[in-house]
Every structure is written in C-alpha cells, then in structure tokens.
Amino acid sequence: MRALVVEHGDDGPVRFADVEEPRPAADEVLVDVRHIGLNLGELKYADQWPAGVIHGHDAAGVVVRAAADGSGPAEGARVVLGMAPYAWAERVAVSPAWLAVVPDAVALDDAAALGVAGITALRVLRTRSLLARRVLITGASGGVGHFAVQLASIAGAHVTAAVGGPDRAAGLRELGAGEVVTDLSTVDDRFDLVLDTIGGAHLARMWALLAEGGAIHLVGSASGESTTFEAGSLFAFGAPKTINTFGDVTSPVSGELADLLGLVAAGRLSAQVGLRGAWRDVDDAVRALFAREVHGKVVLDVS
Numbered sequence: 345m346r347a348l349v350v351e352h353g354d355d356g357p358v359r360f361a362d363v364e365e366p367r368p369a370a371d372e373v374l375v376d377v378r379h380i381g382l383n384l385g386e387l388k389y390a391d392q393w394p395a396g397v398i399h400g401h402d403a404a405g406v407v408v409r410a411a412a413d414g415s416g417p418a419e420g421a422r423v424v425l426g427m428a429p430y431a432w433a434e435r436v437a438v439s440p441a442w443l444a445v446v447p448d449a450v451a452l453d454d455a456a457a458l459g460v461a462g463i464t465a466l467r468v469l470r471t472r473s474l475l476a477r478r479v480l481i482t483g484a485s486g487g488v489g490h491f492a493v494q495l496a497s498i499a500g501a502h503v504t505a506a507v508g509g510p511d512r513a514a515g516l517r518e519l520g521a522g523e524v525v526t527d528l529s530t531v532d533d534r535f536d537l538v539l540d541t542i543g544g545a546h547l548a549r550m551w552a553l554l555a556e557g558g559a560i561h562l563v564g565s566a567s568g569e570s571t572t573f574e575a576g577s578l579f580a581f582g583a584p585k586t587i588n589t590f591g592d593v594t595s596p597v598s599g600e601l602a603d604l605l606g607l608v609a610a611g612r613l614s615a616q617v618g619l620r621g622a623w624r625d626v627d628d629a630v631r632a633l634f635a636r637e638v639h640g641k642v643v644l645d646v647s
Contacts, residue, residue, distance in 0.1 A: 347433035348380075348400060348626060350393045357390035358399050358432070358626060366430075368437035373416045374409035375423060375443070379456035380432050380623060382642040383487060384633050385564060386460070400432030401425070402459030404452045405646075408435070416440030422452055424605065426459035426597045432623075434646060444601035447609040454615040455605065457641040461487035462604045463597050465495055468539050468561045468590060475500035478533055480550065483541030484521065485512035487641045488563055490616040491604075492539050493519045498612055504533065506542075512639060519614070528553070537561070544569030547587075548577070557583030563590045616640035622647055 351359040368374045381402035393399060404424045407417050417423055417440070425431050428442035446455045465488050469479075479496045483489045484505035496503045497520025505521035506528060507513050513524045525531055528546055534555035540547065544567030550560055551573065607613035618640035619632060629642050 345434040347398045347430075348623070349396050350390050350399045352391055352395045357387045357630065360626075361396070363398060363433065366433075366435055366437035368409060368411070370412040371415055372437045372439055373407050373411050373423075373443070375403070375405045375425065375436050375438060376408045377403045377405040377431070377434055377436055377646050379404045379453045380644050380646060381456040381459050381461075382626075382629060382633060382644065383460045384566075387630055387633060398430035398433050401427050401429070402456060403428070403431040403436065403646075404446065404456035405436075411440065416443070417445050422446040422455075424452075424455035424458060424601055426463055426601050427593055441596035441598055444598050444605055447605055449609040450605055453620065453643050453645070454608065454617065456643050457487070457615040457617050458491075458601060458604050458608075461641060462491045463600050464488050464563050464590065465491035465539065466600050466604060467592065468492070468563060469495050469499060469537070471559065471561070471588075472537060473499075474537065477501050477536040478504070478555070480504045480506060480531075480533075480535040480538040480540075480553065481521075482506040482539070482546065482550070483508075483564065483566060484516055484524070485639045486541060486566075487616075488539070488541055490519065490640045491613070493521050494613050494616075495607075496520070498607070501537075504531065504535070508636070512636075514639070519616075534558070539563060541565075542567050544571060547571040548573050551577060551585070551587070554585045556580075556585065558585050560585075560587045561590050562587065615643075617643050619643075621645070 348358040349361045479501040538560040541564035543565035618638040619642045623644040
C-alpha cells in the first residue's frame with residue numbers, strides 16, 4: 345500500500361513510499377483511510393522521526409476490520425483518528441483510544457481536520473473555567489487558533505485573537521473573537537489565560553499582559569525566536585502567574601474527539617478547513633503551510 349513517510353533533507357519532510365500492510369493487534373481496528381489532516385508542527389519537525397517511518401497523526405476513514413477482542417467500533421463505522429501514530433497511509437491499524445465514531449451529521453473530511461489542533465485547543469481551554477474570563481489566542485488564524493477562538497467563545501470567554509497581519513484576520517470575529525489585533529504592543533487588557541503558538545519576543549509581552557493568577561500555555565513556537573524577559577519582570581506580588589508547556593501525546597483522545605464531533609454536529613463548531621486537495625499534491629500543501637498561506641487546516645483526500 346501507499347503511505348507518506350518521513351524524508352530527511354531537501355526533498356522532505358515527507359515522500360510517498362510503498363509500505364507493508366498493517367497487521368492489527370487483537371485490540372486494534374483496521375481503518376481504510378479516506379482523508380488525512382496535515383499539521384504544521386509534525387511537518388516542521390519531521391526530522392525528529394526516523395527517516396522512512398509512516399508519518400502523520402490525523403485522518404478519517406471507515407473501519408474495514410473490527411478489533412478481534414471486541415473493543416472499539418464495528419466494521420463499517422466512520423471514524424476519525426487524532427494524535428494516532430502512522431496515520432498517513434491508505435490503511436492503518438489503530439487502538440480505539442485514538443479514534444471516535446463520526447456522527448452522520450458530520451462530513452468525514454471535516455472530521456479529519458479535528459485531531460491534533462482541536463484536541464490541543466480543547467485541552468488547554470479546559471484547564472480553568474472561562475466564563476466571563478479574558479482569553480488571548482495568538483496565531484489565531486492557524487489550525488489550533490481557529491478551534492481555540494471558537495471553543496473559548498462557546499465557554500463564555502471574552503476572546504482577543506492575535507494574528508500576524510490584517511490579511512489573516514478575516515472571519516475571526518464571526519468565529520467568536522471580540523477583538524482581533526495584529527500588534528500586542530497596542531493591547532492593554534489583562535488576560536486570565538493565553539494560548540500561545542508563537543513564542544519568541546511576543547512571549548515577554550504576553551507575560552506583561554497576564555492578570556494575577558493567569559496562565560500562559562505554550563503550544564508552539566512558530567517564531568523560532570528566543571525570549572528575553574526584562575529584569576524583575578518574573579517577580580510580582582499577588583496570585584502566582586504561570587507559563588505552562590504543552591505536549592501530552594500519550595493520553596487517550598477518544599472522549600475529546602467525541603466532544604468535538606458533538607459540537608460540530610450541533611453546528612456550534614466549524615472545522616475551518618483552509619485548503620482541500622488530493623494527497624498526490626501533498627508537496628503543494630506542505631509549501632502552502634510553510635509559507636503561511638493557509639488559514640485553518642489542510643485536509644487531503646487519499647486516493
């Protein structure tokens with residue numbers, strides 16, 4: 345079968361290869377993959393995986409063989425995979441811990457967009473009550489950002505969306521952002537929670553904007569820059585402020601995927617797919633992601 349595997353060097357980060365068919369364990373289902381969801385992080389840091397290994401974590405498809413031990417969905421079920429290993433292949437053997445059944449009201453290609461981005465946003469925003477709280481989302485036009493803006497708004501937060509320029513601000517107010525900003529130096533609000541995908545010099549500014557007892561959650565470092573804090577800025581009286589790393593890729597995601605799918609089915613959450621295409625055109629999709637030309641997620645049809 346065909347799969348997208350990790351490729352190191354100038355021809356990477358992925359390439360097509362013929363690989364062996366998966367052999368499901370007793371507690372795994374076999375999924376015929378119809379769509380894959382691309383994330384910038386897994387492509388940007390592909391060199392952290394061995395060359396030649398099947399790459400990718402997000403996909404959607406149909407169960408063609410149920411788990412031998414009776415766990416998981418039945419044959420014929422439409423399912424979405426999130427944070428699953430080896431997902432960018434024509435078929436994948438996967439534990440039910442990394443998938444959820446897709447409701448009839450949700451298109452399978454939309455479901456493929458949820459995975460890493462949706463789960464990341466949901467996990468961060470569930471760290472505290474957001475009702476009537478002020479939340480800052482950086483990189484709001486990206487995959488995680490689009491989900492975070494919507495989910496924070498659903499939870500009752502007042503959302504400020506930060507983007508890199510006016511051309512990336514389109515549609516964010518409609519998703520629930522109260523303000524959209526392109527320059528954090530113009531912001532004077534104090535935020536209870538910050539979901540940051542940028543890092544670098546912006547992180548020091550976010551720290552200055554954090555309210556007493558507030559928390560910054562780092563889910564990416566798109567700037568590629570270091571952060572320098574002014575002398576004394578990490579000392580303050582009052583309830584402690586925190587900066588938190590994020591990288592939980594071991595906890596099962598089936599429940600969170602089901603919650604996200606329920607919101608999509610109810611019309612309260614949009615997948616916000618910025619680029620759709622065929623997986624044969626993956627090189628063009630990767631280029632568009634690295635060039636920051638995509639607002640939202642990339643979903644490719646497997647054929």
